[in-house]
Amino acid sequence: MNLALLFDEDFVAPDRVVLRGRRLEHIRSVLGVSTGDRLPVGRVNGRMGLGEVVKLTESEAELVVVLDTEPPAPLPVTLILAMPRPKMFRRIVQTSATLGIKNIWLINSYKVEKSFWQTPWLSDENLRENMTLGLEQAKDTALPQVHIRKLFKPFVEDELPALLEGKRALVAHPGTATPCPTHVSGPTALCIGPEGGFTPYEVEKLEEAGCQSIHLGPRILRVETAVPVLISRLFDACA
Secondary structure: OOOEEEOHHHEEEOOEEEEOHHHHHHHHHHOOOOOOOEEEEEEOOOOEEEEEEEEEOOOOEEEEEEEEEOOOOOOOEEEEEEOOOHHHHHHHHHHHHHHOOOEEEEEOOOOOOHHHHHOHHHOHHHHHHHHHHHHHHHOOOOOOEEEEEOOHHHHHHHHHHHHHOOOEEEEEOOOOOOEOOOOOOOOEEEEEOOOOOOOHHHHHHHHHHOOEEEEOOOOOOOHHHHHHHHHHHHOHHHO
């Protein structure tokens, strides 16, 4: 945890917060803070700054905070991701938040098993927790927005064209002719399929909606690897 992310419910006064649970345990056991120490903090969807520990017990830490710094700029990317396997989904959410992705669309695909949509990691509480872990790692405060679409064809035909307006639209698909571009700076939409990739029909529908198929070379990557590799290749800010 490189930054303690503060939520509205943590504030007991405009400039005071009380931390309990995971964050308290981290600053006590990992950071080893004492009364009078300062640590980086940030209010969710707001500014960052420093918090001075004015009270520290086994059950809570009270901090006086000064929030005077803007969070880092988000990446200009919309991530459209076929619902991953639950065991890797939480890591992908954390990684996406760490990289500065603020707009995530989870969609269906032929190779996405129905059981994937039943994972508890999709609950609002678990999504917030994993996005929080990613933001704390990156020293960021802006929570990503996660949109869930369980029907592929209605999403691609009815919503995706409007979502792609004004963006460079890419779909990562092994075996295509065009390599992944680099030094991208403008708004971009990036589609990543499930393990094994999108089906030819799905790639065709994505291309009809305005996406260009790209590849990362001959190697086939796991989704949790493909996300950071593609983002770091596209955007210099992550290189």
